[in-house]
Amino acid sequence: QKEVEQNSGPLSVPEGAIASLNCTYSDRGSQSFFWYRQYSGKSPELIMFIYSNGDKEDGRFTAQLNKASQYVSLLIRDSQPSDSATYLCAVDRETSYDKVIFGPGTSLSVIP
Amino acid sequence: EAQVTQNPRYLITVTGKKLTVTCSQNMNHEYMSWYRQDPGLGLRQIYYSMNVEVTDKGDVPEGYKVSRKEKRNFPLILESPSPNQTSLYFCASRGHYGYTFGSGTRLTVV
Numbered sequence: 001q002k003e004v005e006q007n008s009g010p011l012s013v014p015e016g017a018i019a020s021l022n023c024t025y026s027d028r029g030s031q032s033f034f035w036y037r038q039y040s041g042k043s044p045e046l047i048m049f050i051y052s053n054g055d056k057e058d059g060r061f062t063a064q065l066n067k068a069s070q071y072v073s074l075l076i077r078d079s080q081p082s083d084s085a086t087y088l089c090a091v092d093r094e095t096s097y098d099k100v101i102f103g104p105g106t107s108l109s110v111i112p
Numbered sequence: 113e114a115q116v117t118q119n120p121r122y123l124i125t126v127t128g129k130k131l132t133v134t135c136s137q138n139m140n141h142e143y144m145s146w147y148r149q150d151p152g153l154g155l156r157q158i159y160y161s162m163n164v165e166v167t168d169k170g171d172v173p174e175g176y177k178v179s180r181k182e183k184r185n186f187p188l189i190l191e192s193p194s195p196n197q198t199s200l201y202f203c204a205s206r207g208h209y210g211y212t213f214g215s216g217t218r219l220t221v222v
Contacts, residue, residue: 034210043202043213044155088155090210099170100145100211102155 003027004091004103012109019076021106023089026070032092033065033072038105039085048074079110114139118203118214125193125221133188133217135203143206144186145170146178148199155202161186193221 006023013019021035032051036044048063050056050072056063062075072091076083089103116137125131137144145160147170157170161180175197177189190197198221204211 032210036210043216044211046210046212049209099157099160100206102147104152104154 003093003101004089006087006089006103006106008104009107010109011106012111013079015079015081015110015112017079019079019083019108019110021074021076021087021089021108022071023073023091023103024071025089025091025101027091027093027101028067028070030067030091030093033063034090034100035061035063035072035074036088036090036102037083037085038088044088076108079108081110081112084108084110114212116203116205116212116214118201118217120217121215123217123219125219127194127221128192130189130191131193131219132190133201133203133219135186135188135214136184137186137205137212138184139205139207139212140183141205141207142183144180145204145206145211146176146186146188147202147204148172149202150199158188158201190219193219195221197221 004025035048037047038044050063050065060077064073086105086107088105090100093099119134142163146158147155149155156172158176159178161167201217203214
């Protein structure tokens, strides 16, 4: 089992819809969870950070964490074409603060 | 502006010719890492550093070296590059809320 798994996509949603991206992880002791957005040919950019169970909202983005089920999700409301990118889920390993594990990413395409 | 500066952006080299990719951050972060990104394999950690003179191997360290003589700088060294090191490389600096990445170095080894 891979440590961090995501649906590779591509996920296509119409403009204005809600995009839902999911991520599961295997290390039950993981403490911190991140979502990065990566445009083609560019570097990853941090968009959300969550460490407590429940929801965290920032503008059109909501991160949801369920440690019991070992999943974290990202919702993008009112999706825009500019949201078209690959979204990377990342998880801190419990045993080493600095060894963040990235998922393979989900490609999102927002159709105008 | 808080940033991670990585150079060069593009590099084509020949097998066996030593090269260094530089990385510098201006955020006074203790933690820094190098990643490589390959299609279908995602981001994989090469080396990381928890502070000056403290470095450790990541998941794919073979063929790479690093040094951390100053907090701001964390160069990646390929002493004898091979074609399987052709990849997109990212340096990243870790703050409390996650990594800030450099703009990347696309390396081609022929």
